[in-house]
Amino acid sequence: MKRAAVPLLSLVLGALLLGAGHRSATASSTTDAATIHESDAGSIDGALGTAGPVRPGGDREAVKRKLHDEEGGTYIDEILLERDSSLARWPDRDSPLAVWIRPRSNIAGFDTAYVDRVKSAFRAWDDVDLPIHFRFVTDSARADVHVTWIDHFKDPISGRTRWTRDEDWNITNADIVLAVHHRGGEQLDPDAMRAMAMHEIGHLLGLDHTTDSSSIMAPVVRVRELSSEDRATAQLLYSLPAGPLR
Numbered sequence: 001m002k003r004a005a006v007p008l009l010s011l012v013l014g015a016l017l018l019g020a021g022h023r024s025a026t027a028s029s030t031t032d033a034a035t036i037h038e039s040d041a042g043s044i045d046g047a048l049g050t051a052g053p054v055r056p057g058g059d060r061e062a063v064k065r066k067l068h069d070e071e072g073g074t075y076i077d078e079i080l081l082e083r084d085s086s087l088a089r090w091p092d093r094d095s096p097l098a099v100w101i102r103p104r105s106n107i108a109g110f111d112t113a114y115v116d117r118v119k120s121a122f123r124a125w126d127d128v129d130l131p132i133h134f135r136f137v138t139d140s141a142r143a144d145v146h147v148t149w150i151d152h153f154k155d156p157i158s159g160r161t162r163w164t165r166d167e168d169w170n171i172t173n174a175d176i177v178l179a180v181h182h183r184g185g186e187q188l189d190p191d192a193m194r195a196m197a198m199h200e201i202g203h204l205l206g207l208d209h210t211t212d213s214s215s216i217m218a219p220v221v222r223v224r225e226l227s228s229e230d231r232a233t234a235q236l237l238y239s240l241p242a243g244p245l246r
């Protein structure tokens, strides 16, 4: 029977809080910015009530063995916990994903340096050895990924990623919205914007949060670069097929 190819939407919300007055909400640390990220990817949980048979060519046991052998140094186990033992990712592709970043904005305080910082964030992921690469386009209609701006979110977040997947758990398109201001009114500096963008691009790729605070995918991010765990997790994800492992 033909199944309806209804796109399934995942919504991921992120917040980047620059501690007001450099005050750290988590006590001892007096480090720079904290990125607090909330995830709401619940819309995919249970969306596929029928996990279905092993896909043609698929071998779940082989995938589980590979996971067991190679998960060291990654947080893929945390992603599987959050995603109900399923992995979503972009399918391998020969051509880079076309990324459009809104080049300007009327938002008060918008810094044109944000655009280059967000491009730099994409390039940081592009340098990871994945079968997914990015290129920047000027025509939004031709883009697979759109990055746009908002003054601030009503929730205490500073970034939001929405992606859509098909019934085979392949991500098919994605959009990122980045806030120029925190909810409290403080403006993001360009380096914080780059970090926020790297976190959201991680979600775009199919990653989820880790408790490892040294990684860009931590709910509270205190780093400004990808960690070896970020890279290794993405590389492992992209060496596995998308879909449920149950």
Ligand SMILES: [Zn+2]
Pocket: 012, 013, 014, 037, 038, 039, 199, 203, 209, 219
């Ligand atoms: Zn997040």
